[in-house]
Amino acid sequence: MAAPCSKIVSRPWWQFIKNVGWTGLNQTVVRQLSRNNACGAAAQTKSKTERIPSQWKLHGAVCLQRLPVISQERNPIEDQFAELIHQMELERSLVSEHELRLLEDAERVRRKQAEDYDSDEEAEYGDQETITALDQEDAWEQKLKKFQLAPRVSDLEDDHQSVGRCLGDSLVLLTEETLGQEKVWLLPQVPWQAGETLRQTAERALNSLPEADFKATFLGSAPCGVYRYKLPKAVRTESCQGAKVFFFKALLSGHPPPSQNGPFRWVKKSELPDYLKPAYLEKVNRFILDL
Amino acid sequence: MNPIFRKLQASFILHSRALDQAALLLRASVSVQLIQGPLTFANERQYRTMPTHGIGRYKHLIPKEAPKKKKERLQMKPIKMATDTEYGTLNVKVSGYDMILVEHYSQYIHNLCNRLGVKVAESYALPTKTMEVVVMAEQGTKMYIDAILKTHERIVQLSQLNATLCPIFMEVFLKNQPEGVQLSVKQHTEAGYLDRFKARPELAGLMAQKLLKGKALPS
Numbered sequence: 001m002a003a004p005c006s007k008i009v010s011r012p013w014w015q016f017i018k019n020v021g022w023t024g025l026n027q028t029v030v031r032q033l034s035r036n037n038a039c040g041a042a043a044q045t046k047s048k049t050e051r052i053p054s055q056w057k058l059h060g061a062v063c064l065q066r067l068p069v070i071s072q073e074r075n076p077i078e079d080q081f082a083e084l085i086h087q088m089e090l091e092r093s094l095v096s097e098h099e100l101r102l103l104e105d106a107e108r109v110r111r112k113q114a115e116d117y118d119s120d121e122e123a124e125y126g127d128q129e130t131i132t133a134l135d136q137e138d139a140w141e142q143k144l145k146k147f148q149l150a151p152r153v154s155d156l157e158d159d160h161q162s163v164g165r166c167l168g169d170s171l172v173l174l175t176e177e178t179l180g181q182e183k184v185w186l187l188p189q190v191p192w193q194a195g196e197t198l199r200q201t202a203e204r205a206l207n208s209l210p211e212a213d214f215k216a217t218f219l220g221s222a223p224c225g226v227y228r229y230k231l232p233k234a235v236r237t238e239s240c241q242g243a244k245v246f247f248f249k250a251l252l253s254g255h256p257p258p259s260q261n262g263p264f265r266w267v268k269k270s271e272l273p274d275y276l277k278p279a280y281l282e283k284v285n286r287f288i289l290d291l
Numbered sequence: 292m293n294p295i296f297r298k299l300q301a302s303f304i305l306h307s308r309a310l311d312q313a314a315l316l317l318r319a320s321v322s323v324q325l326i327q328g329p330l331t332f333a334n335e336r337q338y339r340t341m342p343t344h345g346i347g348r349y350k351h352l353i354p355k356e357a358p359k360k361k362k363e364r365l366q367m368k369p370i371k372m373a374t375d376t377e378y379g380t381l382n383v384k385v386s387g388y389d390m391i392l393v394e395h396y397s398q399y400i401h402n403l404c405n406r407l408g409v410k411v412a413e414s415y416a417l418p419t420k421t422m423e424v425v426v427m428a429e430q431g432t433k434m435y436i437d438a439i440l441k442t443h444e445r446i447v448q449l450s451q452l453n454a455t456l457c458p459i460f461m462e463v464f465l466k467n468q469p470e471g472v473q474l475s476v477k478q479h480t481e482a483g484y485l486d487r488f489k490a491r492p493e494l495a496g497l498m499a500q501k502l503l504k505g506k507a508l509p510s
Contacts, residue, residue, distance in 0.1 A: 222458075
């Protein structure tokens with residue numbers, strides 16, 4: 001604490017010297033030094049006061065997100081524009097190799113069917129191509145019919161418990177906990193223990209979720225949000241005024257187990273107001289991105 | 292009156308003599324200037340028909356520039372390595388089979404960096420890698436080409452990335468990643484720089500020969 005204190009103090013000192021000059025500085029030097037000492041003393045007393053436990057309980061919470069798997073559906077305007085651009089590009093484009101082959105084959109067939117056809121006259125015949133371009137196209141179409149595309153919209157749309165719902169949006173994990181007398185939906189949180197960093201608390205919160213192991217990568221060691229909760233006056237004691245919850249962001253990595261039992265919900269940002277309390281929601285909405 | 296007049300006359304005479312001398316000097320200097328004119332050190336005679344020849348010359352008056360050097364061989368810019376406090380130069384590599392998606396995504400990343408104030412050092416493409424999928428017919432030994440897959444790669448090089456901005460940045464990237472496009476963020480190394488160049492087999496052959504000759508001679 002002493003080091004930054006001296007920096008803040010020494011900057012105006014240098015400016016003072018530039019303005020006033022070197023005369024009569026002894027007094028100021030002494031004064032600055034004494035101020036430094038005062039700063040140091042203040043810092044020491046501060047650290048001593050920190051030893052006394054604060055009246056706020058600290059919690060670490062994790063905001064686990066499942067990234068969108070596929071791109072979002074297009075708006076009607078976007079659809080129209082995409083079609084228009086596709087049409088324009090098609091009309092402006094040049095003929096590709098495959099299309100050239102098709103044209104040549106068609107020409108050859110026409111020449112063959114003409115009455116005065118002489119096979120010896122056929123220039124650039126080379127080896128008789130057994131597979132024409134049309135045959136290849138047929139073969140490709142057959143292959144495409146055999147290939148099954150996975151459906152974009154699955155049956156699990158309304159099942160808030162499954163991870164496979166709403167593949168185009170990012171989902172956030174919520175758990176239900178009992179605080180006091182009521183059951184509340186929140187982001188998984190765990191109280192902070194002395195000696196560990198808040199990020200470790202958040203990791204512990206994730207690991208301690210019952211009946212589900214989620215593999216997640218945490219984004220950065222800095223919390224992305226804070227929520228301050230004051231206990232109602234009836235429950236407030238001298239040592240505990242309330243709780244402060246620090247949120248950390250994490251992304252779900254790997255494939256989660258298909259169905260999880262337990263009080264979990266995977267919700268989109270637009271569905272959060274149905275689950276969370278208004279004050280809590282306000283703070284949480286600030287860091288959940290809907291881009 | 293007389294002495295006054297005499298004094299006046301004397302002064303007038305003196306003045307006139309001074310004036311005459313001055314006039315002589317002036318005429319001389321003017322004539323000298325006329326002779327020298329624009330050709331100060333060439334000592335050439337001026338033609339009566341071209342009195343203003345070389346009137347606009349000035350290059351001989353300004354200091355001489357050093358001769359322009361030939362274009363130097365392309366050197367690698369020094370790469371900023373990561374320290375404990377800074378990220379260093381990062382390469383965001385976007386790769387995939389569909390060139391349109393890959394290019395659009397790399398453009399999106401570049402624009403996002405410009406908006407957020409992250410400095411983009413370079414933005415380039417690596418050579419395309421072509422992969423031929425060859426299928427062997429079930430009955431017979433003939434193999435025929437089934438498909439040609441081309442992998443396109445684009446790199447956006449970031450030089451100053453804030454650690455506070457990094458998590459939000461990565462989240463936005465990952466949320467907007469299109470299907471079929473892979474994203475990877477790595478540190479920039481010299482090997483990464485050399486990847487941009489095409490392989491020159493003839494040069495490699497010649498260098499190998501030179502090495503062999505060099506080894507053979509002393510022995």
